[in-house]
Amino acid sequence: MVVKETIWKIEAHTQAKHAVLDRYLKAWLPIMSKWNGRILYIDGFAGPGKYFDEENLPTIDGSPLIALNAARKHKLQLNAEIVFLFIEARHDRCEYLKSLLESIDIPKNMRYEVIESKFDETLSSLLDYLDEQKKRLAPAFVFIDPFGYSDTPFSLIKRITENKKCEVLITFMYSFIKRALTKSDQEGHLDRLLGTQDWRKVRNINIPLKRKEFIQQLYKKQLEEEAKIKYVRFFEMINKFNQTEYFLFFGTNNLEGLRQINAAMWKVDPKGTFQFSDRTNPNQTVLFTPEPDYNLLKKLIVREFRGKTVPVEEIDEFVLISGFTHFKRNILKPMEKAKPHEIEIIESSRERKGTYPPDSLIKFL
Ligand SMILES: C[S@@+](CC[C@H](N)C(=O)[O-])C[C@H]1O[C@@H](n2cnc3c(N)ncnc32)[C@H](O)[C@@H]1O
Missing domain, CATH: 1.10.10 (Arc Repressor Mutant, subunit A)
Structure with a gap:
């Protein structure tokens, strides 16, 4: 789905993703702020900050507000300086987000910035700048949530996660990617997305399920072996038509991060409008039901x-x-x-x- 309006109606699978983000951040923030003086939340595709509800009212929080509220309303005292970078390419969505944020009380140890720019350009310049200064990115949680697949180059993910205290949560838009696999004009985009040309082997596979498995395992392998992330998990979001909407990939070097993302996933109530499953291990599928098996x-x-x-x-x-x-x-x-x-x-x-x-x-x- 590519949306033209400034804000749009929320979908069930987006709410599920938001529930994971919210629960994970509530666990991540106190852990990270205990051990670090400064932490970063980077929302690479921030959106306008609100969604329309069933009555077309803009009442439902988007990821920037979910993150900010997870921190400022946290029941524990968070002592670190917490910096939120909200990156959004579209002017109207940035303006909408800024107007929402202006009315929010921000604690003294927190600050935010809305950056009207592209994710890859912004992060690349930030990392170039830090390299020049011989500095490292502060421990960061980077949420990468695009509509499509062309603006999230693997080389950038790798640069981010070279910082061992940085974690990524990536929406991997398989519903779009699968259509691109056979299009010659998309080859460059897919090379950049996956950081390898090996995905072309998928063209020898005829069974859709096997193609999907090939791509998901290839991306996982790239994150583990190329980007050298110690723990990589992914969760599959299946819509009510039994189609894969996206994979939510999570990467961390920290076992505690892995524990918290698992706990966050188990707490998301599937409600019947979508299904979450975990095929990180291809020999074993775990379906997210109200109770773990x-x-x-x-x-x-x-x-x-x-x-x-x-x-x-x-x-x-x-x-x-x-x-x-x-x-x-x-x-x-x-x-x-x-x-x-x-x-x-x-x-x-x-x-x-x-x-x-x-x-x-x-x-x-
Ligand atoms: C799926 S929406 C983000 C939703 C938001 N993360 C949330 O959960 O509430 C994707 C957003 O990315 C913006 N966008 C598209 N291309 C971008 C790019 N290259 N860099 C930054 N933002 C981009 C779009 O305008 C859109 O608002």
Whole structure:
């Protein structure tokens, strides 16, 4: 969907994306502001800041307001300086956003800037400037949420995430990309988007599902191997016509970031108008339903660790990479209680049964 008006009506899948953003930022802001003097929220495709509701009233917040409110209304005291950069290419949308922001009280440790410009040009000049000054980008959360796919070059994503404390959340517009795959005039755009020409191999694949899987895995591989992001996840947004609207790719070098994005995803209520699924691991699809499937998680854990003795941190990382959280209460505790026991605690500084502090060593029987 490419929209001409200044603001437009919100769609269900956008609300889901906003719910993820909101929940993630509420978790990210206190963690990052505890350890850093200054943090950045960069909204690369900020939009006008509001959406029309069902009655065509502009009452629903867009991403800049979601981010700003997550910070200024946070129930914890956020001590870091928090800088919001809202980048938006269109003049009318920038003006609309500025007028909204003017009426908002901003705490002293926060400030924002609305930049009327293109995302790639703005970020490239900022990074060039920092390179010249031999400085690094402050720890940042960068939200990259375009309408299409031509203005988000992979080389720029790579430059951003070379800063190990920067995280990205990218809307990867597969509904547009899939149509471009066979068009010769789009090859340059796709080369830039994916940072490789390897995507052309998709033309030998005839089955649409396999093509989709190829592209999603290629982008993931690029983020992991080229951009060297330690943890990459993606979530698929399927609309009510059972079509993939987009993938939400998330990249972080921080295990805590991975934990929080998983938790954020599980809290989004699919409401039946869309479906979220996680195919980060092509052999295992996790559908986001109101309750995580802990039977599936137990199977995955047992398959991975049966007969082994491992530190609890290793299980934690495996669980997070598999798209889950809360394995201690839901998996380890019942396994320890089972008769016969399914796990044995070899070592632990714990004071209570059923708890598994970081130094615990667990044997899977
Ligand atoms: C999907 S909308 C963003 C919605 C917003 N992130 C939200 O969630 O509320 C994409 C926005 O990017 C703007 N845009 C398009 N090309 C751009 C570019 N190259 N750089 C920055 N903004 C751009 C469009 O005008 C539009 O407002």
